Amino acid sequence: MVLFERDNEIYRDRDALREDYQPEELVGRDEELQTYQAALQPVINGEQPNNIFLYGKTGVGKTAATRYLLAHLREDAAQYDDIDLTVIFLNCDGLTSSYQIATRLVNDLRSEANQISTTGYPLASVYEMLWEDLDTCGGTVLVVLDEIDHVNDDSILYQLPRARANDDLQDAKIGLIGISNDFSFRDDLSPKVKSSLCEQEIHFPAYNAENLRAILEQRGEVAFHDDVLSDEVIPLCAAYGAKDAGDARQSIDLLMKAGDLARDEETDTVTEEHVRRGRRALERGRIKEGINGLTEHGHLVLYALLTLDLEGEAPVRSRDVRPRYTRFAELANRDPLVPRRMRDHLSELAMLGIVSVTERNEGRRGGTYREYALDMDVELILSAMVETVELVGVHDSISPYVDSDDDDAAPTLQDFSNV
Ligand SMILES: Nc1ncnc2c1ncn2[C@@H]1O[C@H](COP(=O)(O)OP(=O)(O)OP(=O)(O)O)[C@@H](O)[C@H]1O
Ligand SMILES: [Mg+2]
Structure with a gap:
């Protein structure tokens, strides 16, 4: 007896709707991408990089844009023999102190054999090791601290961007990119930290229905078979998304939920009705979570x-x-x-x-x-x-x-x- 059979009538590649999918192109973010790109330009010029602070609500493409631009930056920097670029990308969810970030950076820069213990050193000695390791690495080092608002003390947010000015570094040129969706975090930064971390501030606004539509169309094309989505599906997902929070993640989730409902029903078209039911189901989940x-x-x-x-x-x-x-x-x-x-x-x-x-x-x-x-x-x-x-x-x-x-x-x- 066959228990499992492929049911791929709806999806060509469902994984394209998942959070970890990196789209090849970003749509509807031209202006912000241009600003962001200009802020990264010094790296290619071999100059000291800017410290960049990127902020905006959840799901507006901050992480996606960063990954996208840094991938291009790496690729394009490779053409220049005199540029030696290292990128360290850390998500700070789970890394709550400057100490944890600093030890993590040291270990990222070191070989397997030379890792340090994540406890037991005074903070000042961890910084000493970090400066030394950065100088050994040399070249340009970009450190991305995504979801930086999880870090609950200022120290590293001051130390890293100032390292070169403070003469802690001789050989490495370091640039810090901080990313946050927490507006109060930004407002509450001390003036000292703000002026060093936020040399270049880039704001990503929420998406409108038109932006979301473009994003969903791009994603839908990869994820669904041709002619599976009826005409009203994407505009409706986009309209709901714009009305809720202008959050691309939420809109993509809705499209996936609608697709799943259609698949469970074993139909071969996703309809407006699936979107409406999908929205209810997702909302139910969110509210339940909130109430729980x-x-x-x-x-x-x-x-x-x-x-x-x-x-x-x-x-x-x-x-x-x-x-x-x-x-x-x-x-x-x-x-x-x-x-x-x-x-x-x-x-x-x-x-x-x-x-x-x-x-x-x-x-x-x-x-x-x-x-x-x-x-x-x-x-x-x-x-x-x-x-x-x-x-x-x-x-x-x-x-x-x-x-x-x-x-x-x-x-x-x-x-x-x-x-
Ligand atoms: N302009 C865009 N074009 C294509 N896909 C996009 C675009 N913006 C966002 N996305 C997609 O939407 C989802 C959410 O984006 P992302 O993870 O970058 O949000 P974020 O701003 O980092 O949110 P958070 O603050 O919650 O971390 C991802 O799947 C991403 O690929
Ligand atoms: Mg993010």
Whole structure:
């Protein structure tokens, strides 16, 4: 009996939709690429390279553009005998201190036999080793620190870009490229670090629908067989992507999800309907993840707001969420948080995009206050809140959504209605 059979009717190369795929050309980023390229030009001229700081929201092509340009730079530098270029690319996710980065760089520059231990040295001696190894390597060394915001102390962000000016290096010309999607990281850099690290700042803005369309078309051509995608699929993925965050990664994921749904159905065309369902499925995953990451009180606050919303009370002020939240907390045998902390949870829900916030003015007295409402599908939220509902009980307002076939389901608590 055959259990596994190839099902390649939809995809020519599904891997082209994966995160680790490096597209041959980048589309819709001409201006930024030009600036970036100009900032790297000194390397080819044999001059001291610029330190570059690249920033922009998630999924806007920062890593892809860096890999793309550095691959070309390496290739083109090879034509010049007097240029000896070394590129070290580090993702700082998991490398949280200057110490870890510095030891990692030392080990990247050394042979297998000469690796150093990643603990036990004073930071100053690790820097000494680093300068020595960089000088031994010589030529031009570009160090890329991607997701640089994971590094939680300043030291290396100052030391590396300044190494040559500080006479730590004689032979090597070093350039640092820092990449981040965390705007507060950039704003919070000390002036000293900022002036050395951000010699050249390049901002990558979010993509609009037209950009995303070009990106998806390029990727779709590699990934799908001809005529598999119906006409509206890519424009729809692009439109959703532009509306959400202008994030290419998210849009490519959506295209892949739509393709997967079509494949599971064993049809040979991907349709608008697959995109819509794919979007729901991805959103469900994101919201679930977001809700799972909340604390118990976060869940109780969300449950309280959800029931008020269903009763038509939203948008609602924090102080009007409070009585229900308190009651739910008591039913769950938890001590309710003070109002301020409860409000923090509402803000967190807003940040996750589960709740919307409206700022209002308090008439003539001039103060402002905030009102909260649900910004997500009720069923979607409830599907991630099973435990909380079990803990507190089924509020009347959600009973239409709760599967009542199950006799073991939590009892409907009638006395909720007067909360
Ligand atoms: N201009 C583009 N042309 C083609 N593909 C692109 C383009 N921009 C982004 N992509 C693709 O979108 C995905 C996300 O891009 P990338 O990883 O570069 O984002 P990022 O800005 O580094 O995001 P993060 O801040 O989350 O690291 C990748 O698969 C990348 O290949
Ligand atoms: Mg990146």
